[in-house]
Amino acid sequence: MQPVTSNTHAISLNPANGKRLAAYPFHTDEQLDAALASNHNAFLLWRQQTVAHRAQKLRDLATVLRDHTEVMAQMITAEMGKPLTQARAEVAKSANLCDWYAEHGPAMLATESTPVEENKAVIEYRPLGPVLAVMPWNFPLWQVLRGAVPILLAGNSYVLKHAPNVMGCALLIEEMFAKAAFPARLFSVINVTPEGVSRAIKDPSIVAITVTGSGRAGAAIGAQAGAALKKCVLELGGSDPFIVLNDASLDDAVKAAVAGRYQNTGQVCAAAKRFIVEAGIAEAFTAKFVSAAAGLITGDPTEEATQSGPMARYDLRDELHEQVTTSLEEGATLLLGGNKMASEGNFYAPTVLGNVTREMTAFRQELFGPVAAIVIAEDAQHALELANDSDFGLSATIFTADERLAAEMASRLECGGVFINGYSASDPRVAFGGVKQSGFGRELSHFGLHEFCNAQTVWKDRR
Known part of the structure; x- marks a missing residue:
């Protein structure tokens, strides 16, 4: 049986027959640094766009996903073995997620008024910046988009480090964002080793990290995020x-x-x-x-x-x-x-x-x-x-x-x-996440949208 990875490449194997599908070279430090810099530049422009504009881009992405359901489903099945009918359902669910946030997300990001004494304070939901996502292989599209969609709607950018065995899916998702005419490099795929993940966490441009995976991976990445004083959301295992x-x-x-x-x-x-x-x-x-x-x-x-x-x-x-x-x-x-x-x-x-x-x-x-x-x-x-x-x-x-x-x-x-x-x-209308060794933080609903926002208090005429 061929190895699932190597020191130099992420290896994609067909789990139904063990045949190699592709090998993707890991980014060098220079390539990683350049990718993070480009993603940060894209964020600086994206955060200036209106929420209505961002919502429309999500609708565009939903359309692209539906138009390319078969190619996306076939890639999921080829790389991680999901039965094809279930892979198609994953694509449909992901497209529906885009539409749901496009419709309901803007209201969740609206200014919240809070009377304070005789004055008025408001809460403004501001973007944080580039978010690093370390994602697993079991739902190669859904796991990515259930985090990326609200993160992007809030005005942040998204850097995806996907599992090595589904790099074909990762690059195809990046292509879907390009077809939906999102700004270049706003959704960025990096192909790196664990050492590359550590380098990305330490990069000043990355402001937060979201992880879905094993408890061991979550503990390691969470510790690094804590050491760098960066917010982390962990969705880990379950029994x-x-x-x-x-x-x-x-x-x-x-x-x-x-x-x-x-x-x-x-x-x-x-x-x-x-x-x-x-x-x-x-x-x-x-x-x-x-x-x-x-x-x-x-x-x-x-x-x-x-x-x-x-x-x-x-x-x-x-x-x-x-x-x-x-x-x-x-x-x-x-x-x-x-x-x-x-x-x-x-x-x-x-x-x-x-x-x-x-x-x-x-x-x-x-x-x-x-x-x-x-x-x-x-x-x-x-x-x-x-x-x-x-x-x-x-x-x-x-x-x-x-x-x-x-x-x-x-x-x-x-x-x-x-x-x-x-x-x-899991459903976009309700919060998703765990307690104990299953992690912390929430995805989906307004909780997932606000996880990567700066809830900024603006207090007018404070005397």
């Missing part, structure tokens, strides 16, 4: 609980559970991973869940019928298999899958582990792939304790017919988002 109580609609819960766990071949941060099922319904839920997971169509991601494709990288597949093997050694029961599939690509069989307990690897660590862990709870209180017994706190799901109980449990769940009778999702 989301999916609670199913005895009175839940069994069929609805299973349908949502399978969709939430195996979408994007299980490679989603905010997705159900620990299925915490009350004892009275556990046997029936498990039987239906295993049957539904066994029926998933796994294979060539370019085929329209495929529901689960290859994992994005072979090393990640190997790590996942080690987690499964360790969990079985610790006492978990293999109910489905548990094996690397015989093929040229990075395929892993949809897997279900039963009898998982809180001390096992499958409970304590994030399973970033098509593996579900089923945990039995004695009652609703026990389910809540199990759900919160995690270093992560991204999102959670509760399935129950008792709305009062669901609301009470939601108030006690330690996470950034709770979904009652539905699985985790």
Whole structure:
């Protein structure tokens, strides 16, 4: 199997067959410095544009994305293995994001009046400057745009350091911005090593950093951002609980559970991973869940019928298999899958582990792939304790017919988002982010828009 990167190039491999797609040379220090300088110059002009003008450019970008849905989706599928139908949906969702912020964002950036004594103070939302974004491969377009769109609307510029295995996607996104006639270099792609990221963080032109990725990456970059006294937003890993109580609609819960766990071949941060099922319904839920997971169509991601494709990288597949093997050694029961599939690509069989307990690897660590862990709870209180017994706190799901109980449990769940009778999702209308080891700060809604603004107080006639 070819390496996923080298000392000199970012390597793009097709995860369905292991074939090399392209190799992209890393920027030299001089090239990086020049790119950051050009991005800063673009910011100086962009911040002078009206919010209405910026909003119109987002509408233009939405049109470009829809016009180029197939080329963008094909690149996503080729580089990280997302089933093509899901890749097209990612492009559509990203275009809708642009339109939503274009319509609703300007009002969020409007001057806010605040009466103070007999005088008047106002809050003005000003841009900060160039924002460095370190992004992952699992949603190569959506992860980028859900941050970039509000950042740009606020009048900032955006510097993208994408994952090495999706550099083709990164350059294609840059091309989409050019087709939408955004100012040159306002949205800039840099291809750098971790040392290059450190250099960019220290560059005086970069004012803030946003990171989506692993806890290890977030801790490293967050520490550097703190040392440079630069704002940082971190969206990191998750091991989301999916609670199913005895009175839940069994069929609805299973349908949502399978969709939430195996979408994007299980490679989603905010997705159900620990299925915490009350004892009275556990046997029936498990039987239906295993049957539904066994029926998933796994294979060539370019085929329209495929529901689960290859994992994005072979090393990640190997790590996942080690987690499964360790969990079985610790006492978990293999109910489905548990094996690397015989093929040229990075395929892993949809897997279900039963009898998982809180001390096992499958409970304590994030399973970033098509593996579900089923945990039995004695009652609703026990389910809540199990759900919160995690270093992560991204999102959670509760399935129950008792709305009062669901609301009470939601108030006690330690996470950034709770979904009652539905699985985790991200939407521009609501804030997205986590607590504990899942990071801090928020994306989307007005929270994501204001994260990278200077909320400037202007107090008139202060005497």
